[in-house]
Amino acid sequence: MLELNDLSLSFGGVHVLKSVTFRLGQGEILGLIGPNGAGKTSVMNVITGIHRPLKGDVRLNGTALTGLPAHVIAANGIRRTFQTSLLCPGLTVVENVMLGLEPRTGYGFLPALLNAGSMRQHETRARTQAMEILDWVGMAAFAGRLGTSLSFGQQRLVEIARALISHPKVLLLDEPAVGLTEPRVLDLAEKIEQIRAEFGTSVLLIEHVMQLVLNSCDRVVVMNSGSVIADGLPGQVTEDRNVIESYLGRGYYVEG
Numbered sequence: 001m002l003e004l005n006d007l008s009l010s011f012g013g014v015h016v017l018k019s020v021t022f023r024l025g026q027g028e029i030l031g032l033i034g035p036n037g038a039g040k041t042s043v044m045n046v047i048t049g050i051h052r053p054l055k056g057d058v059r060l061n062g063t064a065l066t067g068l069p070a071h072v073i074a075a076n077g078i079r080r081t082f083q084t085s086l087l088c089p090g091l092t093v094v095e096n097v098m099l100g101l102e103p104r105t106g107y108g109f110l111p112a113l114l115n116a117g118s119m120r121q122h123e124t125r126a127r128t129q130a131m132e133i134l135d136w137v138g139m140a141a142f143a144g145r146l147g148t149s150l151s152f153g154q155q156r157l158v159e160i161a162r163a164l165i166s167h168p169k170v171l172l173l174d175e176p177a178v179g180l181t182e183p184r185v186l187d188l189a190e191k192i193e194q195i196r197a198e199f200g201t202s203v204l205l206i207e208h209v210m211q212l213v214l215n216s217c218d219r220v221v222v223m224n225s226g227s228v229i230a231d232g233l234p235g236q237v238t239e240d241r242n243v244i245e246s247y248l249g250r251g252y253y254v255e256g
């Protein structure tokens with residue numbers, strides 16, 4: 001479904017991505033792991049159009065997305081959450097989720113004034129959809145609260161709801177388990193599986209919490225210093241000597 005072909009990216013002459021190539025299959029949950037600074041978030045930024053690669057391309061079902069503006073890539077069915085919570089201050093939870101819907105085009109100030117009834121209907125529909133998806137992630141009771149007043153884990157669920165409201169083909173999650181306790185990590189693993197089962201969405205999951213990676217992912221890609229160093233089943237990559245040396249650490253099996 002999503003193909004990354006030979007992606008290279010540099011900042012000020014420093015190569016942060018070096019010929020990165022991997023695939024995310026239809027309905028697949030793929031982990032992207034590696035040490036800090038390996039280039040994982042940069043990969044997500046290239047996929048979503050925040051960064052333009054020096055070389056290579058990103059394709060969704062065969063169509064090249066490279067170079068398209070971020071909002072067009074989002075409209076093509078690729079949505080994400082961020083490493084740090086990005087809920088809008090001053091907006092309630094339900095309003096934050098409504099932002100995930102496609103913007104309604106053709107409504108400048110004057111047409112909006114003349115079509116006030118239609119605008120209100122549109123907003124009511126959007127609010128209903130947002131409430132449904134909030135209910136699905138278990139956050140409907142918080143709909144009227146300010147998004148930024150919620151705990152870190154709750155904000156994560158609201159961000160996931162905002163990404164899911166448009167029923168994306170591909171969902172990119174950047175370290176969703178940061179700051180979660182162990183039972184919440186297991187809840188999140190279950191939620192990710194439900195996202196695949198109920199929406200048919202493919203998921204790319206950047207994560208350092210190996211418990212989530214091992215519980216959720218069908219396959220794992222490992223990066224180090226801007227390059228892919230392993231790509232395989234979770235059990236295969238965690239036994240890969242290179243991956244243990246550069247990321248998991250020699251004590252991984254003893255401790256894990």
Ligand SMILES: Nc1ncnc2c1ncn2[C@@H]1O[C@H](COP(=O)(O)OP(=O)(O)OP(=O)(O)O)[C@@H](O)[C@H]1O
Pocket residue numbers: 011016034035036037038039040041042043
């Ligand atoms: N906008 C930027 N300008 C300059 N350098 C950047 C920029 N974004 C990322 N980098 C650099 O690119 C490299 C890869 O960063 P990236 O955030 O992609 O790593 P990561 O694997 O996601 O790390 P982490 O696990 O800590 O989030 C790092 O050396 C980082 O400092």
